[in-house]
Amino acid sequence: MKKILTLFFACALSMAMQAQTKHNVYVWVDGEKTLIENADSITFSEPTTPPAGDEEAVDLGLSVKWAQRNLGAENPWDFGTYFAWGEIEGKDNYEWATYKHGTSYNQLTKYVSSVGYGLDGFIDNKEVLDESDDAAAQLLGNGWRMPTPEEMQELIEDCTWEEDYDMGVGGLRVTGPNGNSIFMPFAGRMYGSILFQSNASGYYWTSSLNEKANVQAKYLCIAPNGQEVTCYNRYFGFSIRPVKK
Structure with missing residues (x-):
């Protein structure tokens, strides 16, 4: 998970620096890779933690x-x-x-x-x-x-x-x-x-x-x-x- 978040953060910084450039982004969820084409921004939501138990x-x-x-x-x-x-x-x-x-x-x-x-x-x-x-x-x-x-x-x-x-x-x-x-x-x-x-x-x-x-x-x-x-x-x-x- 830390590696994935680091990748996302790096992508986000890159896009912020090149606002006019679109990128292809690869996302891994439970080992499955998904391609998102021509992404122009990434927004991170706050993590949700269920109540204890x-x-x-x-x-x-x-x-x-x-x-x-x-x-x-x-x-x-x-x-x-x-x-x-x-x-x-x-x-x-x-x-x-x-x-x-x-x-x-x-x-x-x-x-x-x-x-x-x-x-x-x-x-x-x-x-x-x-x-x-x-x-x-x-x-x-x-x-x-x-x-x-x-x-x-x-x-x-x-x-x-x-x-x-x-x-x-x-x-x-x-x-x-x-x-x-x-x-x-x-x-x-x-x-x-x-x-x-x-x-x-x-x-x-x-x-x-x-x-x-x-x-x-x-x-x-x-x-x-x-x-x-x-x-x-x-x-x-x-x-x-x-x-x-």
């Missing part, structure tokens, strides 16, 4: 807009960061010993609505993540958050899902009713310090607890043979695909 909001024709890429990823095909449910940072090891909200299935210290899961009988009746524990809300701001199970189910039921590859990475192309699409890679899941099932399946957290078995939270599982919203242990490292209104 808005450049990734894809309208699929659903109740919410979906991010183009996983939380922590640089590109749609990148796996991104893995998060334990209710944590806002990635880490090296995903197990009970490192989990923020408890050290065992029956020693949870937050998000407990059923007897038998809280430390020393603790219950707070929280079944949806507080904003302070929502990784998408904390890391992106600007209205982004983790999806609900209902929004994940809407994604399953109202979109078409096709196995696809982006930069050699396997995943599913999710196309909404309006024809727009997002790519969800098979990013696998983290257990301990080991990544399992990458390029085979994907695991995407929702913001909701499993109200019957509080050791677990709800997530979207995607694979070549189908998709479903189900539950798994909270301390595992899963992906997050943010949403916003």
Whole structure:
């Protein structure tokens, strides 16, 4: 981009110095060269920068807009960061010993609505993540958050899902009713310090607890043979695909 702008600037200076002379100008956009013949002037507009986060909001024709890429990823095909449910940072090891909200299935210290899961009988009746524990809300701001199970189910039921590859990475192309699409890679899941099932399946957290078995939270599982919203242990490292209104 800097080289292209330098070329344009040089052309502009040349034309300013020779106001009566017309020039042929070559323009490169994404590697494609276009010839503009007999140009007598060049005008640069002010660059436009979308508000933070808005450049990734894809309208699929659903109740919410979906991010183009996983939380922590640089590109749609990148796996991104893995998060334990209710944590806002990635880490090296995903197990009970490192989990923020408890050290065992029956020693949870937050998000407990059923007897038998809280430390020393603790219950707070929280079944949806507080904003302070929502990784998408904390890391992106600007209205982004983790999806609900209902929004994940809407994604399953109202979109078409096709196995696809982006930069050699396997995943599913999710196309909404309006024809727009997002790519969800098979990013696998983290257990301990080991990544399992990458390029085979994907695991995407929702913001909701499993109200019957509080050791677990709800997530979207995607694979070549189908998709479903189900539950798994909270301390595992899963992906997050943010949403916003």
